[in-house]
Amino acid sequence: MIKPSSYCNEDDGEFKKEWKNDSNSSSVNSSTLSLHIAAYENSSNSDMASTADTEGLKGKHSLAKKWKNAKHPFFGSSSVIQNSFEFTRQQENDKVSQSEIMQFKASQKLLNPNSSVNHQPGEKNMCLFTLLRCSDLVMQKQRNPEKKKHLLVKKLAKEGYNDIYSNEPTKFIYLGNAGFVCGVSPTYLQELFGKLDGFHKLHSFRHKSYAFVEFKTVEDGKRAYELYDFPAIEAAPKAILPKGLSVISEFITPEYEEELLGFLNENNEDMKNRSVLHFGHKFDYDSNSAFQKGLDIPPILDELIKSMQPHFGTHFPDQITVNRYRPGQSIPMHVDTHSAFEEPIISLSLQSSINLDYTHCANPTVNTEISLPRRSLLIMKGESRYCWRHGIRPRASDVGEDGELVPREERYSITFRKIRTKPCECPYIEYCDWNRNGVTAIPSNNESARQVEKTYVQQVYEDIAEHFSQTRHSKWNAVANFLDSLSKGSVVLDAGCGNGKYLSTKTDKFFMGFDTCHNLLRVANTKGEVMNGSLFEIPIRDSVCDAVICIAVIHHFSTVERRKAAIAEITRVLTSGGKALITVWSIDQKTDGQMSAYAKMRSNKEPTEMKQENNAKLMIHDGTDFSHCDMLVPWQRSSDGAQFFRYYHLFYKDELDALVESFDELTVIDSAYEQGNFIVIFQKK
Numbered sequence: 001m002i003k004p005s006s007y008c009n010e011d012d013g014e015f016k017k018e019w020k021n022d023s024n025s026s027s028v029n030s031s032t033l034s035l036h037i038a039a040y041e042n043s044s045n046s047d048m049a050s051t052a053d054t055e056g057l058k059g060k061h062s063l064a065k066k067w068k069n070a071k072h073p074f075f076g077s078s079s080v081i082q083n084s085f086e087f088t089r090q091q092e093n094d095k096v097s098q099s100e101i102m103q104f105k106a107s108q109k110l111l112n113p114n115s116s117v118n119h120q121p122g123e124k125n126m127c128l129f130t131l132l133r134c135s136d137l138v139m140q141k142q143r144n145p146e147k148k149k150h151l152l153v154k155k156l157a158k159e160g161y162n163d164i165y166s167n168e169p170t171k172f173i174y175l176g177n178a179g180f181v182c183g184v185s186p187t188y189l190q191e192l193f194g195k196l197d198g199f200h201k202l203h204s205f206r207h208k209s210y211a212f213v214e215f216k217t218v219e220d221g222k223r224a225y226e227l228y229d230f231p232a233i234e235a236a237p238k239a240i241l242p243k244g245l246s247v248i249s250e251f252i253t254p255e256y257e258e259e260l261l262g263f264l265n266e267n268n269e270d271m272k273n274r275s276v277l278h279f280g281h282k283f284d285y286d287s288n289s290a291f292q293k294g295l296d297i298p299p300i301l302d303e304l305i306k307s308m309q310p311h312f313g314t315h316f317p318d319q320i321t322v323n324r325y326r327p328g329q330s331i332p333m334h335v336d337t338h339s340a341f342e343e344p345i346i347s348l349s350l351q352s353s354i355n356l357d358y359t360h361c362a363n364p365t366v367n368t369e370i371s372l373p374r375r376s377l378l379i380m381k382g383e384s385r386y387c388w389r390h391g392i393r394p395r396a397s398d399v400g401e402d403g404e405l406v407p408r409e410e411r412y413s414i415t416f417r418k419i420r421t422k423p424c425e426c427p428y429i430e431y432c433d434w435n436r437n438g439v440t441a442i443p444s445n446n447e448s449a450r451q452v453e454k455t456y457v458q459q460v461y462e463d464i465a466e467h468f469s470q471t472r473h474s475k476w477n478a479v480a481n482f483l484d485s486l487s488k489g490s491v492v493l494d495a496g497c498g499n500g501k502y503l504s505t506k507t508d509k510f511f512m513g514f515d516t517c518h519n520l521l522r523v524a525n526t527k528g529e530v531m532n533g534s535l536f537e538i539p540i541r542d543s544v545c546d547a548v549i550c551i552a553v554i555h556h557f558s559t560v561e562r563r564k565a566a567i568a569e570i571t572r573v574l575t576s577g578g579k580a581l582i583t584v585w586s587i588d589q590k591t592d593g594q595m596s597a598y599a600k601m602r603s604n605k606e607p608t609e610m611k612q613e614n615n616a617k618l619m620i621h622d623g624t625d626f627s628h629c630d631m632l633v634p635w636q637r638s639s640d641g642a643q644f645f646r647y648y649h650l651f652y653k654d655e656l657d658a659l660v661e662s663f664d665e666l667t668v669i670d671s672a673y674e675q676g677n678f679i680v681i682f683q684k685k
Contacts, residue, residue, distance in 0.1 A: 500524025
């Protein structure tokens with residue numbers, strides 16, 4: 001994916017040049033191409049915008065979809081119009097001043113749909129797929145959303161993109177109202193479209209209200225458009241709260257709030273970005289703990305603490321932090337340290353409301369945003385306290401529960417915590433920073449390795465077998481080519497066969513497989529000859545297999561010695577001259593700028609503030625780039641949403657080759673990289 005600096009151009013001249021050159025490319029099959037455009041245009045009338053109700057238009061006149069108050073940066077309050085126009089290109093050096101554009105917008109001139117536009121053969125043809133904002137008022141007054149479309153066309157013509165008639169889309173998508181001047185981050189656009197197959201480049205311009213997304217092929221562009229052509233919704237869904245989280249509105253009276261604010265305004269000390277007060281114990285922002293004695297808890301808070309006592313249970317809060325936030329200030333995403341504080345964590349909002357973001361620690365694509373009204377009490381228990389990061393984005397306004405934009409104002413929060421005096425015993429062991437007698441430590445010997453693999457490999461696959469099998473159907477190119485290269489009648493062993501997807505692929509060879517997972521073997525048994533067995537003790541005689549495939553298995557072994565022992569067993573069952581293919585996960589899920597399927601699925605989110613630098617502990621992979629070579633990778637079961645963790649050793653480049661080459665009787669024939677995996681083919685002498 002490209003960096004923001006490479007697509008945040010000062011103007012769109014470079015894109016126009018690139019676009020023009022593309023039309024003359026020898027790879028183009030015809031003399032014309034079309035532009036596939038998805039534009040998002042805000043209504044210039046604020047009253048219309050506030051009552052916006054959208055109509056999706058399929059074809060030229062038919063109404064198809066309705067969206068209302070959708071909470072999305074681009075797709076909220078929009079309508080879909082799909083049609084074709086004639087476009088002609090102006091010269092690259094044609095410029096339009098901002099005043100001319102504004103004058104054009106004010107004039108409300110429309111294109112004549114019956115007018116003909118002359119264009120020369122070879123000029124670029126474009127098809128318009130636009131998303132325009134149309135309110136009920138607009139629909140009632142003009143009854144012709146085509147006018148909105150024509151206004152967009154004329155606006156683009158003013159800025160150097162003229163229309164040529166075509167019914168075919170291209171690899172370009174136009175995003176209206178998604179440029180710098182509209183406050184839309186190119187990083188967000190990059191994240192939104194960059195994970196799609198065929199994405200090539202984002203063209204975003206500093207002084208424009210639009211952007212272009214370029215895909216590698218026309219088909220890629222069409223798929224991208226169809227992906228974001230969402231079904232109708234009547235209203236934006238309410239935020240789903242993480243388990244254990246609750247918000248109590250109007251927890252205190254306005255009079256008590258004024259009393260608290262008066263006290264706080266008289267007692268504050270400056271801190272970077274915000275003002276802060278600590279009572280009971282002083283919060284340490286470097287370690288996210290609080291063991292240093294602070295100011296005594298003031299009597300004015302006694303009534304408040306007493307009223308929230310039912311939520312604290314048997315203990316009283318002994319660490320209180322008061323923060324004053326100015327409009328636009330933020331809090332980095334974080335989890336209150338397990339080992340430092342008990343549950344719950346409770347926070348009271350004063351003077352204004354705020355939106356709080358929550359992201360699951362194991363999967364940043366699982367996230368939500370909740371509104372904390374003025375005088376509301378936030379209570380975090382259980383999963384929401386231990387397994388979710390929370391924070392506040394740096395921005396000037398939030399979107400309220402009613403869909404309206406709410407400017408931020410100065411705000412106070414009072415957070416109540418109870419300092420932990422004994423080791424954390426929360427049930428979320430994998431998320432906990434406390435050493436649970438080495439349960440989640442990186443194995444250092446054979447005994448601890450067996451325990452980790454039993455807990456985080458064998459038992460997990462038994463639990464997720466049905467769902468896992470449903471996701472494992474496609475066959476890797478490298479494996480297919482390897483099997484094709486074997487001679488007829490070869491005896492092929494699938495070591496760690498899983499659901500048996502490779503067992504019945506070649507009828508001219510004899511396949512058999514084994515696995516430790518009983519539930520996966522039940523599926524594999526319907527596809528071929530299988531048996532229960534371990535890669536450390538393969539239930540087959542010496543030197544009987546012409547070939548062995550071992551797909552995505554050895555990376556589940558947690559020490560070098562155990563990984564070598566597995567390769568030794570594969571070597572034992574191979575005939576002299578026999579070949580084997582092994583695949584393992586790579587710590588680098590991108591090569592030559594291309595993301596693996598796993599990286600795309602996880603969306604490769606930006607790293608969070610909460611990176612634990614504990615190399616002795618197995619860390620949970622949070623969907624960003626792999627940060628350690630030994631990690632716990634989450635799996636969410638589709639049937640009930642239950643979360644599981646699988647142990648993985650992530651291989652560095654040439655690490656697997658070195659393991660194989662450590663055996664004198666083995667010779668590496670080939671090594672490759674496919675879909676985030678290293679693949680090594682070797683032969684027994």
